[in-house]
Amino acid sequence: MNQNSSPTTELAVSAHGLVKTFGDLRAVDGVDLEVRRGEVFGVLGPNGAGKTTMLQMLATLLPMDGGRAEIFGVDVKQHPHVVRQLVGVTGQYASVDENLTARENLYLFGRLLGVDKAAARSTAEDLLGRFGLQDAGDKQISQFSGGMRRRLDLAASLIAQPPLIFLDEPTTGLDPRTRGQMWETIRDLVAQGCTVLLTTQYLDEADQLADRIAVIDRGHKVAEGTSDQLKSQVGTSTLQLRLLDPAQTGQAVDVVRRVVGDEPVLTPEAGGINVPLPDANRAADVLIGLREQELLITSATVQKPTLDEVFMALTGHGAGEDDDTDHHDSDLEAVR
Numbered sequence: 001m002n003q004n005s006s007p008t009t010e011l012a013v014s015a016h017g018l019v020k021t022f023g024d025l026r027a028v029d030g031v032d033l034e035v036r037r038g039e040v041f042g043v044l045g046p047n048g049a050g051k052t053t054m055l056q057m058l059a060t061l062l063p064m065d066g067g068r069a070e071i072f073g074v075d076v077k078q079h080p081h082v083v084r085q086l087v088g089v090t091g092q093y094a095s096v097d098e099n100l101t102a103r104e105n106l107y108l109f110g111r112l113l114g115v116d117k118a119a120a121r122s123t124a125e126d127l128l129g130r131f132g133l134q135d136a137g138d139k140q141i142s143q144f145s146g147g148m149r150r151r152l153d154l155a156a157s158l159i160a161q162p163p164l165i166f167l168d169e170p171t172t173g174l175d176p177r178t179r180g181q182m183w184e185t186i187r188d189l190v191a192q193g194c195t196v197l198l199t200t201q202y203l204d205e206a207d208q209l210a211d212r213i214a215v216i217d218r219g220h221k222v223a224e225g226t227s228d229q230l231k232s233q234v235g236t237s238t239l240q241l242r243l244l245d246p247a248q249t250g251q252a253v254d255v256v257r258r259v260v261g262d263e264p265v266l267t268p269e270a271g272g273i274n275v276p277l278p279d280a281n282r283a284a285d286v287l288i289g290l291r292e293q294e295l296l297i298t299s300a301t302v303q304k305p306t307l308d309e310v311f312m313a314l315t316g317h318g319a320g321e322d323d324d325t326d327h328h329d330s331d332l333e334a335v336r
């Protein structure tokens with residue numbers, strides 16, 4: 001099914017009170033989620049937060065223990081077979097044939113979906129090109145790296161042209177260049193009219209890609225909004241300055257007070273000043289102010305809030321902390 005024939009509703013995903021329990025663990029504990037048609041929606045959370053479990057329920061791959069969900073207005077529990085045609089899920093092609101080449105696998109998926117031979121061949125070629133896999137097209141999957149598998153997996157999920165695509169941590173473990181390629185691919189998909197629901201552990205990824213972000217922690221949604229809204233909740237970026245002449249620190253502090261209206265923090269190094277910024281763009285104002293007073297600096301860096309700071313601010317604990325539960329990567333493999 002392509003995006004033109006999907007039912008007409010403004011919401012690609014509408015979920016209320018989603019619950020999934022594993023024994024005593026409430027892996028997803030009453031989450032509401034609304035994803036608008038045509039947007040990239042990011043679910044941001046640390047390892048074990050419940051992201052994969054949530055996606056799996058929405059994709060009909062795991063039964064819900066509570067709540068309800070609709071995909072383009074279609075009830076997930078009542079019409080799972082319709083929902084499956086509307087959602088492309090990466091990870092479900094993990095069972096590609098290891099002995100076939102990437103090109104053969106993509107061709108085969110096309111044929112299985114009822115695409116004729118010529119079209120299946122050209123689609124396979126097109127996808128290999130888009131995902132930078134041309135050179136690897138004739139390699140057996142068993143020789144693929146993790147990053148190549150991930151890209152092939154996403155390519156395979158696009159053959160059916162689903163209007164909604166779920167990407168579960170699409171770039172975790174990839175090198176920076178491959179991450180960048182994946183981001184480009186995701187932007188392309190959206191430009192072509194797809195709606196994307198992605199999970200990530202990285203604030204920068206959500207920042208780069210997502211129109212709106214839900215932060216989840218231990219099965220709960222703890223915040224939602226645009227990237228800027230979330231960052232403003234955690235306060236500020238910091239401009240870290242080092243003055244050429246530490247004797248001018250007092251004058252520089254006066255400039256900072258005047259420009260940002262906030263009190264800077266002096267660092268232990270001589271001439272080091274940290275300036276809290278309500279908005280990273282104010283850094284330029286500070287630098288211009290210093291220059292106007294002929295106060296020279298040796299370095300200036302803007303430090304954005306990190307995912308850890310976002311989590312600290314929202315939940316009171318760090319994103320990487322496995323403090324009281326048994327979140328391990330091996331647990332995650334069980335649900336894939």
Ligand SMILES: Nc1ncnc2c1ncn2[C@@H]1O[C@H](COP(=O)(O)OP(=O)(O)O)[C@@H](O)[C@H]1O
Pocket residue numbers: 022025027045046047048049050051052053054325326327328331332334335
């Ligand atoms: N099949 C399962 N059986 C038992 N516990 C599970 C299962 N799947 C996930 N969990 C647990 O549920 C919690 C959420 O897991 P998951 O949804 O994979 O988190 P995330 O994708 O955000 O890393 C974790 O504590 C995980 O160990």
Ligand SMILES: [Mg+2]
Pocket residue numbers: 051052053168169332
């Ligand atoms: Mg996961």
